[in-house]
Amino acid sequence: DAGVIQSPRHEVTEMGQEVTLRCKPISGHNSLFWYRQTMMRGLELLIYFNNNVPIDDSGMPEDRFSAKMPNASFSTLKIQPSEPRDSAVYFCASSGDRRSLHFGNGTRLTVT
Amino acid sequence: GENVEQHPSTLSVQEGDSAVIKCTYSDSASNYFPWYKQELGKRPQLIIDIRSNVGEKKDQRIAVTLNKTAKHFSLHITETQPEDSAVYFCAASIGGNKLVFGAGTILRVKS
Numbered sequence: 001d002a003g004v005i006q007s008p009r010h011e012v013t014e015m016g017q018e019v020t021l022r023c024k025p026i027s028g029h030n031s032l033f034w035y036r037q038t039m040m041r042g043l044e045l046l047i048y049f050n051n052n053v054p055i056d057d058s059g060m061p062e063d064r065f066s067a068k069m070p071n072a073s074f075s076t077l078k079i080q081p082s083e084p085r086d087s088a089v090y091f092c093a094s095s096g097d098r099r100s101l102h103f104g105n106g107t108r109l110t111v112t
Numbered sequence: 113g114e115n116v117e118q119h120p121s122t123l124s125v126q127e128g129d130s131a132v133i134k135c136t137y138s139d140s141a142s143n144y145f146p147w148y149k150q151e152l153g154k155r156p157q158l159i160i161d162i163r164s165n166v167g168e169k170k171d172q173r174i175a176v177t178l179n180k181t182a183k184h185f186s187l188h189i190t191e192t193q194p195e196d197s198a199v200y201f202c203a204a205s206i207g208g209n210k211l212v213f214g215a216g217t218i219l220r221v222k223s
Binding site: 031033042043045048050055056091095099100101102103104105106 | 144146148154155156157158161201205207208209210211212213214215216
């Protein structure tokens with residue numbers, strides 16, 4: 001099992017640009033989560049999907065953030081337009097029936 | 113609101129000593145409590161979890177206790193080793209699958 005796969009590992013972009021983060025969950029897992037980690041705010045849940053359906057997006061900071069899960073093996077988190085305060089590590093995680101979260105290696109986003 | 117408090121924020125112990133990290137949660141409906149270890153520059157990894165139908169669970173040098181009445185749970189690491197140095201996060205389930213994380217504890221094991 002390859003685990004949760006995220007891409008890219010690092011992303012450096014200029015303010016105002018669109019950023020797309022990608023995630024492939026573990027095969028067979030039916031829940032997918034996007035978290036953001038910063039020193040100031042720790043691990044924050046942005047949104048989660050159950051069976052490809054968004055269940056709770058109350059953590060999405062503002063309309064500049066959007067997430068999709070078109071099928072069971074792929075999800076994207078998009079920021080448009082990006083701002084310097086969006087700089088963080090973004091983790092995707094998936095879980096199955098046991099409920100334990102398996103995290104990807106994260107995408108370190110830097111917005112200059 | 114949904115909240116998980118974690119203490120202490122930093123913990124320094126001598127190799128071989130025990131380390132204890134404590135968390136409290138606010139949602140009485142929470143029924144799943146995992147602990148994650150995150151090494152510098154890496155992803156959080158599950159080290160142990162407990163469900164609300166048990167009060168204690170142990171896995172080698174790691175144990176977790178749960179007090180549902182008081183709404184708190186703790187991680188105990190015995191015989192600490194330098195490789196235990198990391199950031200540890202507790203979490204509690206909220207409304208089904210959602211997990212809310214504590215702020216983390218930086219554990220440093222001095223050799």
